[in-house]
Amino acid sequence: MIVRPGTAAAALFLVMASAANSAEDGASLFARFECNRCHRIERAPDPPLEKQCLGCHERILSGAFNAPADLLSHWQGRLTSLTAVPSLIGTSKRFKRSWLADYLMDPVDLRPALPATMPRLRLKREDAERLAEFLAPADTPDPVPAGNPANGRKRFETLGCGACHRFSGADASSSVPPPMAVDPAALARGIALAPDLRYTRERFRRESLALWIRDPASFKADTPMPALPMSPIDAADLAAWILTSPLAQAPAATVPKPLPLLEREIRWPEVEERVFKKICRHCHADAAFAFGDGGPGNTGGFGFPARGFNLATYQGISSGIRDRDTGRRMSVFAPGPDGTTPLIVAAMLARHAEIAGRPDSAVRGMPLGLPPIPLEEIQKVATWISLGRPR
């Protein structure tokens, strides 16, 4: 059961979370890092609507959001990120604790069709381990898979698993659709949320995988994965193949190089429209936005302190950001760690590096957990800064 805000269960959760604050156990860390802004879970309340990424986007897409029809239509045509997010229901029955902690510290692009990824949060290793402890029980020794991998590979093809799942590095192909009628909307959600099976061996509790494959909803009520018609032996064979199939090394991704500065004038309205208003302002809004919540990048959230960074206006971006350690304001146009690239541009480029699997420990990639800003748009921002940020 999902815990709803305003209920006795929600109050109890908050009391428990705050009571445990001295030790910062998993529940209070879950609350502090606001994991349920994006992820639903049965053991924590949904936050208020103005703090929900997924709930807000779902309402916009369904037309239930309280906004004029033309504005709603405009948003619906542009909304691509965070329209589907995996819930954390039933994680204790599925995931390995060790993998969860590693993943929280160093998120990979687990779901290739999903535009967003797990963001790099400001987590210490012990925080990640306590969060993993909250989400999954202690790991047990992995049993040796009992099925027949060769038969599992065939079943992968005939059951149409590849309609949703990628299995990168494995000798896998599946062009057939699932052997059952699937609602197109459910299929689209399934494709978006389907993890790359390459990670399953580190991620999934081995003793649970075959059971999950046969009856996923018994583990996670809201999963888009259908219960495909198969025998327990088929499920065991599939699990064995997924867990033991040889995997080719992932190709080394290259970090794209920034484009040179443009040789034309760029003024604030252009970068505001193309970048700051279109992307950044969701998290770095005016402090008064949404009942006083200026977004996690301004008034704090996701475990980040309030940095006071407002990208809603020219004055806002020019007023800089609070230093994480000293609290003193600093310009986002000052050189970043490499000594030359403006900090705000460095953060945008760092997101490209994160996607390529090479996170920069000195700069957190922005936008947090979202697709990188195209290099052509970063080029405009860099040019605008080099020209003295004309209004």
Place this chain on the structure above:
Amino acid sequence: MCILHRLVLAAVLSLPGISPACMNGSDGDWESAAVAEAEKLLDEGNYAKAVGVLLNVPVIKNGSAGDPPKFRFDDPDLDARALRVAAAAVVRSSGTISRGAFSRLSVNGHVRSGERDDQIAWAKEIFAGDYKVKLDDPSVSSLFAEALAAEGRRVEARTILEDLAQRDLIADSYSWATLAALRNRAGDVAGRDAAFAKCRASAKRLMSSRVCAGGSMQ
């Protein structure tokens, strides 16, 4: 009165009512819409219009916050924002904005005379209060410095603005213009020209010649 407020502001603003979680959302919150519009008008140099839009906002009209409207945002800073716009309009108009209806503007219930010096002093107190609690907020600091400069406290004003300039945190063309004037008065011609260049970059196109031309050197 609430209905009257809504009618007047609807005519002025023509803003759609949208969910409060949306950017610039109002959802019937005429006070928030009025303050947002006043900030925009101030930024465009329309001081009288900016203040005109605020005249029915309780903190401006009565000198106290009054009862919040039914749909008001939970924005603890709204009254402060309204006062900042009014005070900035007073300073940037050299106190002349106080004529007419705006002469009713008051603080803590004390009706002000509308004379220039009193108005500047009032505005400076508004910013001084903000400055005490938001020590390192560049927009607050620079507005306070503008008011200090308008009051003739140039050394203090320049100290604040030079610190912000050194950290590349001056966010407003008016503040750059003030710093240019202060540097000019101190004989720093190169510094003045540099500040004016920054002023021109940070001013809206149509505002540049009006704000950054150095016509009102202090």
